[in-house]
Amino acid sequence: MSQTLRDKYQLLEEIGRGRFGKIFRCFSAENGGIYAAKVIDKSLLEDATDRECLENEPKIMALLSPHPNIVSIVDAFDSSDESLAIVMDLCGSQNLYDRIARSGRAMAEPDAASLMKQLLLAVAHCHRLGVAHRDIKPENVFFDLRGATVKLGDFGSAVWLGGGSVTGVVGTPYYVAPEVLTGRDYGEKVDVWSCGVIIYIMLSGGIPPFYGDSAEDIFEAVVRANLRFPPKIFRSVSASAKDLIRKMVCRDASRRISAEQALRHPWILGEGQTSERIA
Numbered sequence: 439m440s441q442t443l444r445d446k447y448q449l450l451e452e453i454g455r456g457r458f459g460k461i462f463r464c465f466s467a468e469n470g471g472i473y474a475a476k477v478i479d480k481s482l483l484e485d486a487t488d489r490e491c492l493e494n495e496p497k498i499m500a501l502l503s504p505h506p507n508i509v510s511i512v513d514a515f516d517s518s519d520e521s522l523a524i525v526m527d528l529c530g531s532q533n534l535y536d537r538i539a540r541s542g543r544a545m546a547e548p549d550a551a552s553l554m555k556q557l558l559l560a561v562a563h564c565h566r567l568g569v570a571h572r573d574i575k576p577e578n579v580f581f582d583l584r585g586a587t588v589k590l591g592d593f594g595s596a597v598w599l600g601g602g603s604v605t606g607v608v609g610t611p612y613y614v615a616p617e618v619l620t621g622r623d624y625g626e627k628v629d630v631w632s633c634g635v636i637i638y639i640m641l642s643g644g645i646p647p648f649y650g651d652s653a654e655d656i657f658e659a660v661v662r663a664n665l666r667f668p669p670k671i672f673r674s675v676s677a678s679a680k681d682l683i684r685k686m687v688c689r690d691a692s693r694r695i696s697a698e699q700a701l702r703h704p705w706i707l708g709e710g711q712t713s714e715r716i717a
């Protein structure tokens with residue numbers, strides 16, 4: 439008989455809930471480690487796409503692990519029709535969304551550049567292995583337990599592209615790239631767009647570049663892709679940061695820079711320390 443989650447791990451308290459399951463802190467008697475266990479109740483998976491995505495999640499995490507800026511998978515248990523459990527790195531309780539929301543003001547450029555560099559290292563690793571995350575947003579950017587290292591998580595929407603492209607609307611309104619919404623084939627550059635939106639939000643103190651009162655209004659603004667830097671908000675933001683955002687939040691995916699190229703941009707290389715402050 440195959441081993442179950444509870445044979446190997448002691449489940450401790452619940453630390454989070456997703457659409458299909460719960461996250462627990464857990465203890466391994468075998469190595470004394472403390473991890474996070476995501477337990478998915480398969481009966482809650484309504485359609486075939488959800489089922490496919492969730493069954494893909496541990497496979498994609500295994501392909502990407504280990505990487506210092508990605509939540510690594512440690513173990514997985516699949517009881518074919520009841521539940522799926524993923525044991526992974528335990529992250530701190532604050533994600534990037536909480537950090538932005540709690541501070542209530544624009545993040546200093548060196549802090550934003552240091553976080554973005556780590557996120558781009560994770561994204562470039564995914565892309566090198568043919569994986570697009572497809573749901574990069576501050577809520578999925580976790581930190582290690584010390585709160586120092588970025589860990590990209592939640593690969594529930596990720597897809598293996600294998601050098602090709604896919605279709606299908608996946609993602610979260612503020613962060614989704616226009617080519618996802620227009621129904622065309624798209625590739626891994628959708629993640630670069632989302633990272634560019636995150637830089638904008640970090641440097642604006644929480645204001646997204648494309649917004650509206652409903653999901654439809656946000657989608658329309660995304661498809662128009664009219665990127666602006668209101669002087670009231672961006673007056674003290676460096677020209678270098680804006681240049682990088684423009685190159686990442688670029689409507690034409692073929693002209694949009696890659697994650698590798700973004701890592702070589704002066705704002706990232708100089709860790710957000712720019713001498714100029716011209717609009």
Ligand SMILES: Nc1ncnc2c1ncn2[C@@H]1O[C@H](COP(=O)(O)OP(=O)(O)OP(=O)(O)O)[C@@H](O)[C@H]1O
Nearest residue numbers: 453454455456457458461474526527528529592594
């Ligand atoms: N590795 C982890 N370490 C610590 N906490 C985690 C970890 N993974 C998830 N969590 C916590 O559990 C919550 C739910 O995570 P999960 O990835 O299942 O779902 P979600 O992204 O909210 O939902 P969805 O099911 O829509 O993808 C997170 O917001 C976070 O607070």
